[in-house]
Amino acid sequence: MASVRGAAPVDLVRVWRGVTVCGWDPYAIGMASPQVIIGAQALHATGWAMGVQLDVDAGRVDPAAGLPVGVAYFGDGAMSQGDVNEAFVFASTYRSPVVFVCQNNQWAISEPVALQSRVPLVERARGFGMPGVRVDGNDVLAVLAVTRAALDRARRGDGPTLVEAVTYRMGPHTTADDPKRYRDAAEVEAWAGRDPVARFEAYLHGVGVLDDAASDRVRELADAAAAELRAGCVALEDPPPLSLFDHVYAEPHAPLARERAAYARYLASFDDAPAGTAASR
């Protein structure tokens, strides 16, 4: 998503390498940094969308031109978070221009979605007073169509929609996770045959839009992008340790200055550390 909006491949991994708090300029590409706090983005998108409505009230945005729309993507596990449910309440009652897309990959680390909800997640939308649409999350065109319809509804000022895209998490949650301990290999096998990229490729071949040469070219481009991403990630430089304090608050203040000074003293205590170690930089 970020790369479609203009972020370079390496921008996608800066945060995960821990060298920055945001991999790109959110204002430049109109997309916030991925949230580590599960589901917080649903509140951010809703707050932003409520701001759009204030802009309409103040005459800064012309609703006749179609409202700008916020979109929040989150997982099935996030549906159990207070943040997400609070966002649904505000977005629905204020009819805010926001679309919620729940990527239900059926696992929240080792917790299956059945433990999160006794009803299909999409059915919760009704209780909040907004439409919910359940879509095959491995069908690229279906997801596109459902998202477009939800965006159009929000642009018209008709309020939010919850989209539940049903898919499956094929790999482990993280490198520290071993899914063999809690799920059946046969289930993973069944979903392997529904790979959305392979399905869409087969569809494009079927309708004559893609031939073998074009498929090979796409694969080459993908390999090149992956190589660029890996090289860029390895080449990222650690920021100076004290820059940790630079973007926490908009304005400097005394407690922050004290903490910064204390950390500077701590770092200085390593001054005899060999060149090239973290503390010597």
Ligand SMILES: Cc1ncc(C[n+]2csc(CCOP(=O)(O)OP(=O)(O)O)c2C)c(N)n1
């Ligand atoms: C508020 C909060 N609680 C717990 C965690 C730890 N945590 C990280 S990922 C995750 C599961 C997320 O599952 P889901 O929402 O289904 O997203 P998925 O990883 O499947 O895309 C949890 C509990 C967190 N990051 N934030």
Ligand SMILES: [Mg+2]
């Ligand atoms: Mg999940």
